[in-house]
Amino acid sequence: MTALLNRWRTLVWVAPAVALLLVFVYYPIVENVRLSFFSWNAFSPHPVFVGLDNYTTAFHDHVFWTALWNNTMYAVVSLIVQVGFALVLAAVLEEFVHQRLRGFLRTVYFIPATISITVAGILFSFLYNPQFGLVNRALSAVGLGSWSHAWLGEKSTAIWSIIAMSQWQSIGYTAVLFVVAIQRIPREFYEAVRVDGAGPVRSFFTITVPMVREMTTLLVIITVSGAFLVFNEVMVMTAGGPDNSSHVLNTLLYRSAFFADDMGYAATIATVIFVITFVVAVVQLAVTRRRRVEW
């Protein structure tokens, strides 16, 4: 009996972590899915069961589709820049740059990732300002004044301007992770193709790309799910405007919950986000597991 008690007592090590996770992470997410089948607001605080009504509303809500599209574009651009271009950047850093300078550049590229999205967002809304912003001034200075825009104030440019800011902030982060992955590749592989006469471009494709595949997979997952969780940058720079053109799912969620006072609809959008990010995470697990079996 005491032996059994002692065995159970060991659970004390994980109890705080498990309790916090169950109460503040797992329970709310499960509860959220349940709430998405209800309708309620601040004035009628008792949720009424409405079945799939909220989902039907979403299906016919064109702002919902705009938001989903914007998230998708966020993912596409981030994949190109934060995975594709970042890998090239990391390879160039490792290939051409002397060790000491390399460390310095890595540090510099990483700095934007350490400042908060709010700071970056406000800073860029100054840079995008139509009258006084540096972006338009720089365009005029090189004779491209006709390209000037009210970047965050026009429907056609708002979301793209936000996406661009986001790339500025994150490229150094992923590039540094690629650098770490490249440094784990044994040097002999490069020397082997070098003897065969391969130049930097070919050794990039024959050695670097296949050897960092795992990091690539991981960053693809992180980037894609990150793109569907975007919130802070859009809130700070446009709050979804102008005319709802730059909404993403999370800002629509926030607006539905705290401005339109439609909690059930907000919970529905949250469920959609949950499903998307969860599927992406499961794909990651499946891919990494399959690879382990292959080995």
Place this chain on the structure above:
Amino acid sequence: MVNLTPSAPSAPTRAGSRTGRETATTTGTAAARRWDARTPLRLLVRILGWAVLVALVVVVVYPLIWMVLSSFKDNAEVFGHPWGLPSQLRWHNFVKAWHAGVLHYFRNSIVVTGISIITTTLISAWAAYGLTRVRMPFSQPVLLLVTGGLMLAPTVAIIPLFRLLQAIHIFDTYWALIVLYTAFRIPFTTFLVRAYMIDLPREVDEAALMDGATQNQAFWRITLPMCRPILVSAALLQALFAWNEYAFALVFISRDSLKTLPVGLVDMQSRLLTDWPVQLAGLTIAAVPMIVLFLIGQRQFLRGLTEGMGK
């Protein structure tokens, strides 16, 4: 992730044979196409590479330099001479920003970040010890629970949390943020510390247990001190997260006096509309602590990031 070694031998042979075949078909000019041979094409690649590196430095750094320089200007200078240096160092912009709210926001960020660093690293190290060193019932389900937590996104939980925090009366207090910043970071931090503990020699703490130490003593006196490097990494990453977190801070704090920097700065923006230099001074004050922390602890930062993704 780190498990590159098993696949390692396959890649070079594949790559090697392919390039070997190619050079063979190009009639043995391999000697002429040595690596360091300065063919025009390679020179071009090299120049392009450097151009990208330098351009990126400018693009990355210039907005930040502009932010700092402009925070010393007055409005006329920011609008009239946006590219130039400030004519004098107007420190009073910083004083003004500080008293326009940054003081409170800064204090709140310090409190929430500081306490959540302690709670997160301790609770996670504790759990990691249980998972790696203690024979415990349900250790598999617990591990699964922690791993699963890595996949769950914070904002998805916001509406139920809104009700929950009100029900337990911590809505609109420091505790709302501290508890959530801890709970949502436990999976990552536990994983990080657990990966490190797995690689630590077990003999040391086993010897202590043999000598009659309790498991509690072994944890505090032996394992925890040995984990110091990874705990520093974990603390730095937690600092970065908590200092910059926005969504929870926006929804769960409504009193102006409790707002943290990421939310407070946005409020300040609507209060100070056209006073760009003071706003930029506020942004600079908010950004500097994390940049300095990163410059000092760069190595620990990177270890945390790569190890955390690793296992």
